[in-house]
Amino acid sequence: MTDAIAIGLGGNIGSRDEIVERFVHAREALGVLGRVRSAPLYRTAPIGPAQPPFLNTAVLLHAQDMVPAQLIATTLELERQLGRDRAHAVRFGPRLIDLDVLAWGQRVLRTPELEVPHPRLGERRFALAPLADLLGEDAIVPGVGVLREALARVRDQQLEALGDW
Numbered sequence: 001m002t003d004a005i006a007i008g009l010g011g012n013i014g015s016r017d018e019i020v021e022r023f024v025h026a027r028e029a030l031g032v033l034g035r036v037r038s039a040p041l042y043r044t045a046p047i048g049p050a051q052p053p054f055l056n057t058a059v060l061l062h063a064q065d066m067v068p069a070q071l072i073a074t075t076l077e078l079e080r081q082l083g084r085d086r087a088h089a090v091r092f093g094p095r096l097i098d099l100d101v102l103a104w105g106q107r108v109l110r111t112p113e114l115e116v117p118h119p120r121l122g123e124r125r126f127a128l129a130p131l132a133d134l135l136g137e138d139a140i141v142p143g144v145g146v147l148r149e150a151l152a153r154v155r156d157q158q159l160e161a162l163g164d165w
Helices: 016-031 068-081 125-135 147-153
Strands: 005-011 034-038 041-044 054-063 098-104 159-163
Touching (some): 005 016, 005 125, 016 034, 016 054, 016 068, 041 125, 068 098, 098 125, 125 147
Antiparallel strands (some): 005 054, 005 098, 034 054, 041 054
16 A cells, blocks of 8 residues: 555435536546545445435545645535535434545544545445555455455445446
């Protein structure tokens, strides 16, 4: 695994085209910071209250000289610009867009604002599958292990591959 930053994208408010449009805007904005590569798009069952299925994917950002405070500020500002209001959001509820830092090379960070790898990454097929698409199933993520093995542990979670976006 490189020192690239894997960022998960999710959303379930609006049509497929509207959600993907927000993903495209997020990818383009991240592209200002460095080279970006996208994983395929997936449809996944929601976690939490009754709500529509989510669309999920991830991007891999190769950015130079990024620091944790800048990374979390960037993802939160992108969410805000794309319509997310975290102050009034329901935990695990519907959302226009969600950006989560999934992994950052082999780094392990624990700050009040940012935990990397994402603390629930190993429990979520909707995050692991696009990450494996970007890094390869043989990649090892600290605290998660080999992605192929992590995916096997969550294989019962509903996931539908939708292809490129």
